[in-house]
Amino acid sequence: MWIRRYSANYALKYTLRLIICSSIWLSSFPADAFETFIIKDIRLDGLRRISPGTVFNYLPVKVGDRLDQNKASKAIAALFKTGLFKDIRLEQEGNVLVVKLDERPAIANITFTGNKEIDTDSLIQSLKNIGFAEGRVFNRSLLEKVELELQRQYFNLGKYAVQIKSTVTPLNRNRMGIQLDISEGTVARIHAITFVGNRAFSDKILHDEMKLSTGGLFSFLTKDNQYSKQKLAADLEALRSYYLDRGYIQFNLDSTQVTISEDKKSVYITINLTEGNKYTVSEVKLEGNAIVPVTELKAKMTIKTGQVFSRKEVTASTEAILERIGDEGYAFANINPVPEINSKNQTVMLRFFIDPGKQVYVRRINFKGNTKTRDEVLRREMRQMENGWISTKNVKRSLTRLERLNYFEEVKVDTTVVPDTTDQVDLTYSVVERPSGNLMAGVGYSQTQGILFNASIMQENFLGSGKQVGATFNNSKVNTIYRFSYFNPYTTIDEVSRGFNLFYRTMDAEEANLSRYTTDVYGASLTYGLPISEFNYIKVGTDFDNTYLKPTASSANEIFDFIKANGDRYNSYRLTTSWARDTRNHPLFPERGLLQSFNAEVALPFSDLRYYKLGYQHHWLYPLTKNYTLLLKGQAAYGDGYGDNDELPFFENYTAGGPRTVRGFRENTLGPLDSKQRPFGGNLKVIGNAEVILPVPFTKNIRSFRVSSFVDVGNVYGVDEDFTVSELRYSAGLSAIWLSPLGVLSFSLAKPLNSKEGDQVQMFQFTIGTTF
Known part of the structure; x- marks a missing residue:
């Protein structure tokens, strides 16, 4: 007996289909046309791709159930709701329920033509996000949604x-091939941006x-003349911030209209x-539980009365208050x-309401991602202690100290509340380790030293212990260096460091743009370091080296005179000391x-030669704005002889010029000349540099690429x-x-502002180093 048929047109939605078809069925058949029966077996007909298990999983009736009109309707509705079938029929053969199914076709493949602006993989992923992908059931109504989604992406x-x-295109085995032909057209350019209502600031400023x-010289790169809803929203917020940061507290963006020309190109x-109106601050008040003296908090605030x-x-100011209160353990103020x-x-009167919340202490500090570096290496850098009140300053300082190890590409810290507590947190420092060395071979180039070759077995983080061990060979037309080095930053738990070097070095001074002579030097050094505060560090050490000085036939008179007076071999035993204060992030x-x-040394x-050298340098960085940083650098150095030596040995002279001192002048060429009119160096060096670090377009990682404008001075x-x-x-x-992943690349383009006769000018300077 034919019991029931349920079918639907592709274009109708499920709910409408169910209501209409059920109403027609119920009104078209008399009650005696349907006989209730006990299901002894269920047979599925028409399945091609879909497994029987899937159907039985959704079918709400089973063997042994009594099937009536109500259950039949529910069974059909349940199967149709899956979206897998376009036609469903229930038939009775004795006590066997026969479910006849007509499957919807599956999407066999999706191909694109004409897409140049958006790659195919991105298009496939975007369609997959809305349920349209290879292997999925084909639904013609969803195809319209696909076209709208693609259109939206191109509109953006x-x-x-x-x-x-x-x-x-219908394919065999009940499958469909989908081809999407895209005609992208041209990009609509912004023809005009008009402001209405601005009086305090001109259109140009806004x-x-x-x-x-509306476009400029580099718009083909920046695409700033291409409209985007997201970009406009960001610009509107920038305009709001601009006004609110200049006293216009009641500023309002009334409306924004975006119109497109008929040809859709403008x-x-x-x-x-x-x-x-422009508002000034009449008073600043702090209310609530300030935890620390109000005067101390006000001193840290940047918003003041009268501003x-x-x-x-x-x-x-809010962040300053939070940070200061956070130092007292109130992390969630x-x-x-x-x-x-x-x-x-x-x-406008400003009231800052302070709710410090509960004082919080750190239960546990965890480390994540350090697969090579031992936990103890990270833990000894911690300034926030476990089982102590949390301090915002100490948490940040611990993060900075981990970054300064230079073992990690990235360091982050997460604070999580301990479950079932209100006053405990766990800190998790997550790191991404960088390669720490191993065997390397390298080649590079600099304008002064020419092609550079190097080979090294270097471990900055030896076996994850934080110790540095290395054996290095470097060779260029200026220097050949063999070196073995060892450094332990934590010889004691108090951060006393110890390091030593063994080396052999030859140098051809003429290739370094200096006077004509060569040296062979071998030696060793031992250095201890001691922290005297969080940011201050002193080092003391001893050095020994043996220098063999060799002139050439065309060496200057000064060199022959020096050898005549002092010989050509010199043993030097030196004491060295240094002090440094480093608060850089x-x-x-x-x-x-x-x-x-x-x-000092x-x-x-x-x-054999008695002399001393003194030096001072500083680097000061100050953020001018979010994207611009001022960097001021300076160095001064002086050396002289004592006892029987009335001057600094000439091969210990200071030099200037080049990428590390005064750019735009050839390296090592500034200063006194020898009798052959070649650079000779001097015993006093004065250098100053002022730079503005600039934002770099198209890059977010400012710790891998930096551009700056500079002014150098020195001699x-x-x-x-x-x-x-x-x-x-x-x-x-x-x-x-x-x-770069292949090494350090540095470039400078400098114009000397007051070069004099005899100066060696070199406007473009660069060094390129690679490892392989």
């Missing part, structure tokens, strides 16, 4: 003239705050805004700044902090010369450093 790229045509523009943006209101300064506006006087590419150091009286002075400002050399230009 500014291609409003895009046309998408879909072709469905345009400068936006990333979207976009017009109109921004309607209300500026309001123009600034949302940025309010945020910075809540600071709520509430402005009270006086429209009559155009002033990163050892490679820091964004803030100070490094200053003083060093003296050749002991029983050395070297001889024994018989007094320091004179008029002899300083100046240059200005641009520089770039890239820590």
